[in-house]
Amino acid sequence: MxxxxxxxxxxxxxxxxxxxxxxxxxxxxxxxxxxxxxxxxxxxxxxxxxxxxxxxxxxxxxxxxxxxxxxSPVAPIQTKALNENRVHKKIVILGSTGSIGTQTLEIVDTCPENFQVVGLACGGSQLDIFVSQIHKYRPKIVAISDSRKIQMLRDMLQDLDYDCQIGVGERGLVDCASFPESDLVVTGIVGCAGLIPTVAAIKAGKDICLANKETLIAGGPVIAPLVEKHRVHILPADSEHSAIFQCLQGVPGGALSKLILTASGGAFRDTPLEQLPYVTLKDALKHPNWNMGAKITIDSATLMNKGLEVIEAHFLFGTAYDNIQVVVHPQSIIHSMIELCDTSVIAQMGWPDMRLPLLYAMSWPCRLPLPFPSLDLVKVGTLSFKEPDRNKYPCLDLAYGAGKRGGTMPAVLNAANEEAVYRFRNEEISYLEISKVIEYVMDRHENGLFIEQPSLEDILDADQWARKTAREFSPQLPFVMKHSTKAAGK
Structure with a gap:
């Protein structure tokens, strides 16, 4: 005091x-x-x-x-009731070799007195990195989802000088997510594969540092009542929802009017619409501001990432879709805003660095000091905003439509997008056909397959059906060679 x-x-x-x-x-x-x-x-x-x-x-x-x-009439006054000395959490990281996982471990390296890694899990595609993480952080439980790699992992860990529980497949991920000694589970697994482990963590009473947006997008109808039942915290770790979460601190109930999500505009923000048929995978992976994984970088280019965040914001903050606005903010300095009932707008700002929202989610309700450069608005100079071009970004409207439809449709949207991005990365379809695949699958699902109040099994079934249907889509646009000289920026 x-x-x-x-x-x-x-x-x-x-x-x-x-x-x-x-x-x-x-x-x-x-x-x-x-x-x-x-x-x-x-x-x-x-x-x-x-x-x-x-x-x-x-x-x-x-x-x-x-x-x-x-x-208090003199708020805000900084108190010392909660400080860095009070933060010591045992964490499990799902997806430790990916972008979110490696940045989470960077935070652990920066704040070793505040966080202890007790569990690590990954898909299995980067075993060398995973093994080095195990040796460095000495977790008590590890898991890989790819059962074909388990023997290779065991062989690589023969010289491990302590006892470590090793799991495999979905069961291994669930055991890791619900590990009794953990306080917090960081969900960095990409896609709907993170849904079942996250459900297991919630049922085990673990707080969730949510970096896997598909958990709420696909499983929102199931996750929300589970969170209430088990009284856990869902702490957003992506920049936009973390910004909203921070802006809401101290806002009384009923005062929130609108959420404003900012978008960088992605790799093709400044690319003319007529050049989009010629853009390549290499072009799509050139994000102007953020350092992220390949899938989310492509989602940023299509603005599907922002559409998925709209659905996630709906479930996180209970806001109607008509009260969630998306604006393009090229500088990525304002990470999101809220508008209150008196028309006041509160914004959260910072350099575009994923470690900042990750740290806030990991350390909440405290704040930890970090040796990062301070935001210099004089150097930034200009903050600009504009409406997203709906012709350039059709995926945004598809996401709003799926969210408003509810039920199994967001799960179908997400699964179809994952498969479409996968096919684009394998150069099976063109960039513009990503949205065509998603629209095709959603139309098929609406015709007799939609479930308004799904169970977890219904959501998982819809996810698998959507993936299969997305793989059946035949390209209609002329395929563009990956070395086309007409690509954006060429």
Whole structure:
């Protein structure tokens, strides 16, 4: 606590809910799980005893004068109730050899006193990297999803000088995700393959650092009630949703009017529409701002990445699709914004570096110092915005349509997109045919296969059906040679 005169300033927690605010009288830190324990919490006038807080709560600054709490007129005052000394989390990383996984491990290297790696999992395509990670971080459990690589992994770990549990396949990923000793699971597996391990982690009571957006896009109808049932935190780790999450801190329930997601515009932001038939895979992988994996970089080029984030934002923040806006922001300095009921707009800014939202999700509700360069707005100079060109980015409208349709349609959209991007990366289809594949699959699914209130099994079945159907799509546009001199920027 910090004292100002006779007034004690302290941090309280507000439960963010569309219809109510819960203001605890006091809290303490649970030594067992490092979470806030709330006591004598009042919800709608009813006194409840709560154990470890397992709800998404926001921060407000309050004053205590004469034993009574009231909102502080001098907010914001920085308190020291929660600081870096309170952060020590045991983490499991799903997808440790990918872009998200390796950047998460960079954070662990920077903050070794705050994070301990107890579990690692990967697909199996980069075993050399995976083995070096195991030797360096000495996790207690590891897993690979590719069963064909398990013997090779065991052979490569023969000289390991400690006991480590090794799993394989879906069962191995589930065991890793639900490992009893972990506090937090970082979901960096690309695509719908991360859905079942994430469900297992939630059921095991683990907080989720969500970098796998497909978990909510495909499984939103199933994930949302599970999160409520098991009282876990879903902490967004991508830049846009992390920005919204940060902007919402201290915003009272009912005050949110609109979410504004920013998009860089991707590799073809400045490419004329008439040149898009000639762009190549190499062109699509040249993201102007972010350092990301190949699949998400292509999704950024089509703006499907932003469309998927719209669906994710709907499930994360309970916002109607008509109240989620996408704007192209070429500088990628403002990562997203919120508009409040009084028309005020709050934005979160920073250099385009995925480690920042990852760190915030990993360390929440605290903030940890990092030796990164500060944002210099004078050097940035200009921040510009424009509406996305719907003719250039048809995938954005497909995503809005799937989200509004709900049910199994977002899962179908996601699976069809994954297969279309895979075929584009293998040069089986052209860049413009990515959206054609997705539209074809969605139209087929609407015709008698759509399920409005799906189970997890229904979602997984829809995912597999969509992948198979996407593979059946025959290219209609003339195939463009990968070395075409007409490609964008040539």
């Amino acid at each position: 910090d004292c100002v005169g006779n007034t004690t300033i302290r941090e309280e927690r507000l439960l963010f809910h569309p219809s109510l605010l819960a203001v605890p009288n006091s809290y303490s830190l649970c030594k067992g799980c490092n979470k806030l324990i709330k006591k004598n919490c009042r919800l709608n006038g009813e006194k409840k005893k709560l154990g470890c807080s397992r709800v998404l709560f926001l921060t407000a600054t309050t004053t205590t004068t004469g034993g009574k709490n009231q909102l």
